[in-house]
Amino acid sequence: MKTFTHLMQEVQEKGLCHHCGGCAAFCTAINYGALELGGDGKPRYRDQEKCIECGICYSICPEINELDAETQNLVSWSAPMGRILRIAVARATDPEVRDRATDGGVVTALLLHLFDRGRIDAAVVSRKVGPFQRRPWLALSREDIIDAAGFHFDTLPSISHFSEVYSTYSPSIMELRDVAQKTVKRATFVGTPCQINTLRRMEVLGVVPSEAIKIHFGLFCAGNFQFGPEERGQLEKIGNFTWDQVYKVNVKEELLIHLRNQEIRRISLEQLDFMKRFACQFCEDYAAEFADLSFGGLGAPEGWTTVVVRSPQGQELLSKAMGTYIEVLKLKETPLSSQAIREKVLEWSEKKKQTAAEHFHLLEKEAV
Ligand SMILES: Cc1cc2nc3c(=O)[nH]c(=O)nc-3n(C[C@H](O)[C@H](O)[C@H](O)COP(=O)(O)OP(=O)(O)OC[C@H]3O[C@@H](n4cnc5c(N)ncnc54)[C@H](O)[C@@H]3O)c2cc1C
Ligand code: SF4
Ligand code: SF4
Ligand code: SF4
Incomplete structure (x- = not known):
């Protein structure tokens, strides 16, 4: 049986671990207690004896292809x-939600819809806790959900007290610990494609706490960026701004x-390669292909969100929230078309898959 020791050899040592946190979240949620997230955001043994x-942990890692076919089957991937x-x-119909949101506030509006209808007790999101500091957050009220709207980046765990190094990645899966501990029965998970992928693998195996996640909201993702004082200075120069002028960041x-x-x-984004996390260069999923609903700003006008409906459950949610919590842009009345947006998302998805393939090829060559 392969264990976390093999994950370290096959994934971490090659730099392929993207810190989704799935392995540590499972081992903690089921109370084995052998793993934890280290100061650098990577999982590690807390107590190997346990x-x-x-x-x-090995099977659910998205960098291990053991469950690829089952995971694709589960979501009818094609x-x-x-x-x-x-x-x-x-976009959200509520102007307060739109004001706080990254794009059109659709993620927040749909979470509110689910919460107000009593269909979920909680949502795993990411929340602001300081000027540029965010934390994964188990939202337990509509106020929590509204508070968490927007694009967030987190301080790297190891140096969070100094809040100097930021990462656009939020290790939200670790909040599943609270889902298990607080006996939340029905939650929505909002996260990056890699996190959704891990959750689906947990679902394939039917392991805790994946059964509590009733609907998966995936965010488009071109990559995760990490920036400390040096990179922040570089960005200021490239973009001709100072950080104290910034009120919102979006990709x-x-x-x-x-x-x-x-x-x-x-x-x-090409200019940001210097701050892109190494593991993200090997990631093939741009449009959260394993989610129920995927969201991004790509293809939508400013202040609106592109929504990809991937499951009947996602379809039902979108239809029920339409006209009350969200309004849908009538594409026929605009220069946009659903086909053009699809092509744009496809272009970015293919670009990501191709880049990942090239990087894997280089990695294999280096290994040889
Ligand atoms: C790391 C990251 C990279 C992204 N890259 C792209 C991209 O390349 N192209 C693109 O079109 N869109 C990208 N997006 C998605 C985009 O920024 C919006 O989240 C999406 O369009 C939904 O907008 P909204 O206004 O409907 O969401 P909102 O109503 O503002 O809700 C956003 C939700 O996402 C949660 N959230 C915020 N930050 C994080 C985080 N770091 N990790 C997990 N959850 C978080 C919030 O808590 C909130 O619940 C990215 C998002 C993230 C978090
Ligand atoms: S999940 Fe925990 S107990 Fe199971 S193999 Fe991994 S480290 Fe060991
Ligand atoms: S499950 Fe996620 S955090 Fe764990 S080794 Fe794999 S990629 Fe890294
Ligand atoms: S590119 Fe995005 S989805 Fe892929 S590993 Fe990095 S953070 Fe995760």
Whole structure:
């Protein structure tokens, strides 16, 4: 039986671990207690003696292809970028939600809809706890959900007290610990494609606490960026701004730095390679292909969210919230078309898969 020791050899030592936290979350949620997230955000042994060699951490790691076919079957995945039942462009009807949101506030509006209808007791999100500090958060009220709207980056756990190094990645899966401990029965998970992928693998095996996640909201993801004082200075120079002018950061086709004076600084994602996490260069999933609903700013006008509906459950939720919690842009009345948005998402998805393939190829060559 392969265990965390093999994950260290096959995934971590090659730099492929993207800190989704799934392995540590499972081992903690079921109370084996052998693993924890280390100061650098990577999982590690907390107490190796407690490992019962169940092998689950190994099987659910998205970098291990053991459960690929079952996971694809579970969500009726199909090439080239997962199942798509519908693509819509939408925004929250509540102006307060729109004001706080990254794009159109659809994620927050749908969470509120689920919460107000009593369909979930909690949502795993990421929440602001300081000027540029965020934390994964188990939202237990509609106020918590509204508080968590927006694009968040986290301080790296090891140095969070100094809040100097930021990461656009939020280790939200670790909040599943609370889902298990607080006996939450029905939750929505909001996260990056890699996190959704891990959760689906847990679902394939039917392990805790995946059964509590009733609906999966995936966020488009071009990569995770980490920036300390040096990178922040570099970004200021590239974008011609200072951090004290910034009130919002967003990623679409470019990094968008919104300044308090309404100006937007645009920095191409290629220019950000110097701060991209190594493991993200091997990631193939841009549009959260394993989610029930995927969300991004790509393809949508400013202030709106592109929504990819991937499951009947996602379809039902979108339909029920339409006209009350969200409004859907009538694409026929705009220069946009659903086909053009689909092509844009496909272009970015294919680009990501191709880059990952090239990097894997280089890695194999180096190994040889
Ligand atoms: C790390 C990251 C990278 C992204 N990259 C792209 C991209 O390349 N292209 C693109 O089109 N869109 C990208 N997005 C998605 C985009 O930024 C919006 O989240 C999405 O369009 C939904 O907008 P909204 O206004 O409907 O969401 P909102 O209503 O603002 O809700 C956003 C939700 O996401 C949660 N959240 C915020 N930050 C994080 C985080 N770091 N990890 C997990 N959850 C978080 C919030 O708590 C909130 O619940 C990215 C998002 C993240 C978090
Ligand atoms: S107990 Fe199971 S999940 Fe925990 S480290 Fe060991 S093999 Fe992995
Ligand atoms: S499950 Fe996630 S955190 Fe654990 S080794 Fe795999 S990629 Fe890293
Ligand atoms: S690029 Fe992939 S591995 Fe990196 S944060 Fe996004 S989904 Fe996760």
